[in-house]
Amino acid sequence: MAKKKNTPQKGGFNFYWIYGIVAVVIFMLMLTSSGGTGKKISENDFKQLAENGLVKKLIIISNTESAEVYLKHDKIEDVRNLKTEWKNLKKQKDTPFAQSGPDFYFQTPPRESFDNTIKDLKVSLAEKGADYELNTEYEVRHDYFSEVLSWLFLPAILIFFWIFMMRRMGGGAGGGAGGAGGIFSIGKSKATVFEKGKGTNITFKDVAGLEGAKEEVEEIVDFLKHPKKYTDLGAKIPKGALLVGPPGTGKTLLAKAVAGEAQVPFFSLSGSDFVEMFVGVGASRVRDLFKQAKEKAPSIIFIDEIDAIGRARGKNANMGSNDERENTLNQLLTEMDGFGTNSGVIILAATNRADVLDSALMRAGRFDRQIYVDMPDLNERKEIFQVHLKPIKLEKELDVDFLSRQTPGFSGADIANLCNEAALIAARKKKKAVSKQDFLDAVDRIVGGLEKKNKIITKEEKQTIAYHEAGHATTSWLLEHASPLVKVTIVPRGKSLGAAWYLPEERQITTTEQLLDEMCSALGGRAAEQIMFGKISTGALSDLEKVTKQAYAMVSIYGLSEKLGNISYYDSQGNQSFTKPYSEERARLIDEEVSLMIENQYRRAVKILTENKDKLIKLAEELLVNEVIFKDNLIQIFGKRFWDKEEETLIHADPVEVKDEISELEKDINLDDTETDSKDQDTAGSTESASGKKD
Template sequence: MMNNSSNNKGNPQNNGFFNKNPIFIFAVFAIAIIVIFKGLFDGNTSFSGMLNDRETHKNIPYSELKKLIEGGQINQVSIGQTTIKAVSSAQNTVYSAKKVNDPELVSLLDSKNIAYGAYSETNWFTDILFSWVLPVFIFFGIWMFLASRMQKNMGGSILGIGSSKKLVNSEKPKVKFNDVAGVEEAKEEVKEIVDFLKYPERYIKLGAKIPKGLLLVGPPGTGKTLLAKAVAGEADVPFFSVSGSSFIEMFVGVGASRVRDLFENAKKEAPAIVFIDEIDAIGKSRAASGMMGGNDEREQTLNQLLAEMDGFGTESSPVIVLAATNRPEVLDAALLRPGRFDRQVLVDKPDFKGRCDILKVHMKDVKISPEVKVEDIARLTAGLAGADLANIINEAALLAGRDSKKHVEQNDLVEAVERAIAGLEKKSRRISDKEKKIVTYHECGHALIAETTKGAKKVSKVSVIPRGLAALGYTLNTPEENKFLMQKHELIAEVDVLLGGRAAEEVFIGEISTGASNDLERATDIIKAMISMYGMSEIAGLMVLEKQRNTFLSGGQTIKDYSEKTAESLDEYVKKTLDERYKDVKNTLSAYKGAIETMVAALYEEETIEGAKVREIIKNYEKENNLSSRLQEIEENTKEEK
């Protein structure tokens, strides 16, 4: 045994440098062969036997060579493709001259009785070597180099086809449940997975079967991957993570091979967690392909995944599959049945408390000023996901660092929120005084209607500084509390706020502009949704006319199911409702004319005013003009007209 061991250590085939570098050996061998044969065969072989080391070589013009021939000083001439060589035995010299098209040369040589002939300036062997052999060797060397590199990187098989070694990230995450915030219900759901992995015998002795799969469902950026890592971190087990798109290749069968390879690796490390991100890339319903057929590679990969989840056992060393998607409606039914993905956990966008917790988690490693109010930032970020909040904290830190501050302050966080919602400030964008006046009245119209309408979101800030790609100004609204449902009067209030900008232009400037295009589009969509989806009108009653196809993706497609006659009635109702709301908004703005003018003057001068100042202006105007009774009169007149 000892002798075999020592022989293996000294054997260059096992541990030597040349064995690890076959390309180096090939290159050295090829260069040596070329040099040897070039030295042996290059040049004029017809002169190799008649010259000796003492003879000299001279390059002379053709005219001088011709004079030597005419003088009888040349004994032998050899004519090549481009060169003429002549031997002078008397002077022990070989003369070389560039060939010239001279028809009289042969006659001159015959007259002087000088032996002459032709010679090849190259050798047939070198011709073949450099024209055929060397290119083949170079191509073969490049192919071997690429093949060895790809084999090394992709793991095992030729070109790495079928292997998932480099496609899978295998680690033991250090993330714990304390690092995950804002998804408390989801954390409670997955905590028992940790118990399954740590103490499987508790459940096995009772005859219970440990779940094989858990599907995390939720909008992008809500922390599905982070939650999966936290499960592995708490259980202290290997975490195999892979993207669903990594299984798809142009070669049919490769994805299935990679699935087998992935589960084989997980079984060896059990107990373990396999995490498949964006599983909808391979798990789409096979029935969705229709009559035209589907993607054979994707379907084979899905079939292999289903077989693997049925095949591996969880009796002693469990392997639990976690998967994430934001499109659960497209997944194949066979993938979601009990025994495969036994459970589905919703990882939704955080509520107010959740946003506070997420902000605090991301603030741990950032120097935050003691004056910062996390609750105020959480109110400004309603509807944002965890990834958005993390980006806001980082953006605020960058802003503070840019101004050489020692701490991140409240105004840095507010500016970061505004950047996330409305885009970067475009202070360099020059707009005329006329356009600035229009934008100022427009935004003040939004702000006033938001503050005087029941159910509307209150104003946090009004600005006429351009932001983003197209916004020349914006009004930032904050909900008073976290809401999951909206009543009819709140939807109407949102429509009123959207119409407030256009109405202010008409009332105070006397002419409308193109700045309200997005406001009108959103207002129209709200009224349509009230009719066709929420049953909030007499035109359709409780009948649902449209269905939202994907609730997780904003702006998802809708399925329409109504007749042309109903469509006409719907359009008429939308137009009528918008006209009524627009008229009410104009009446309110006219009643608050003085407040609008005061607000416009302040905003035009300062370019940005806070929501507190907006409320102060409105409150002072109401006191001076006893406006509460006037608003009641407007509401009563509106009811009478209806």
């Protein structure tokens, strides 16, 4: 059957025309009711006009204590000669459009007094032998229009205010599905609809890296464009795809690319859009969303931050109460794969908390695919840099490989921020192009914070900081598995009084020896204070926090303790948030093993620094003089690390900092924030790929 042509609909009657017509009618009524009021004069002026025989008629309005004066227009010249302010008085023409109102008006005294005045005036005219008699009339007038308007004014204001509030609560006149119904449309979906890519100009070409994730969503788009090659083989398109990954990795960007490429209606909204103060609104909005999507099928629904409504049921604090969020989730589960059909609607969702989602939401048939969007590796960071460097005016021969190597652990959002920060720094320096040094300064700014050269630090404090940072640099340089040093500084940045940055390997798994070397290097700062001054300070707080989390992860998560053996108490589902999965005796054993592990590495750091005390002192003195030292300075003092590969020497003379963030290994201590068991080894590997350390 041939499809009907889509003819453009004629514009309907606009309700605002009624408002305009009513306003015009009211204005005309006001003009006609008021008529021409004439010019205001005094009572003495009226007497002068009457005594000169110029008044044709006087109308006395009793209820308003006023009088209207009508002149003899054949004697208008005589009227003009009486007073200068009447010179411009014009003679009215006898036409249908002539003014019907009085020429003058004035306020009268009380009725009895004014009646006496009129009598005296008539007697005076008679005594003078005037050839006319003053014609007077009495009237009682009511301005019904003004009276009715005064009664209707307040109710009209209240009605307009009510209409305005109802439209605002319904999303406004142009607020989509919720606009026309006012308060009754509060249960309508708030989704933004992109019709066939309109409204977004992002495509898969704009998404750098993420090759695996892109391939998954591109297949969904390809099915919508060419369904026959799949259906001929009996294949069915996945009903839903869940994008999972850390913040800033490009989950929402992938969804925008799908909206730009799919050429089908794309409904976009956030998980929080379903949450409302009224009971039942969330479930109602879910029903309305899927109703709209089915009407425009094939279509795609994208729910960003789905964990706002998709959290596991039965874990809320208000036990026994009616949970609106759970009702919304139940309706979503039914719409995605319930008793009714839901053909032609594909669900995309994004979250960085997949561990807290309900298991019914994650099953096959609802979200058939879970697409993990991980932090970009070296090659992917290079592609992301190339995308974000396009709009920036760069100096010639800027090495993108160099930038990608110096940013391990950076997400796509971090790289975008880095490029923008470098451009801002170049503009601040009034440069015409962004140089390599600007990017290095931007890394310093993002990683360490704003430089504070004017911060007041005593001589003793500065010396302690210098030896502390020199201790880190020395231990990391002399330990085989510690990350190679990039830069050490005692210039305060952000909350740090000094900092040391490293360039770790990008490896996928981490051994016990590597973790212990990293732990020993982190304790080198406190060990240097103990050796040089015989006392320790609070400056090692961040070091102690890092090694404590690492040690507990090694013992209780990764099974790297000989006493406890191959046991892991890692809870990927977060079901043991309030209980310990081991006995008090085992808890004591874990604490003892952690304490022993940390103290052993501290004694190891003390031993290394004691054996190389002369080099430690030389390095600290150079820090006190120059405030910043680089890898080349350590080579001059300690010589080359014989286990370093030539290609690992990434830094020569340029000051470079790399991103400093809490490693994924440390994040695993927070059981609520962990991912799945299958990611354990990858998480361990990312311990070394996180950049350096700050104190």
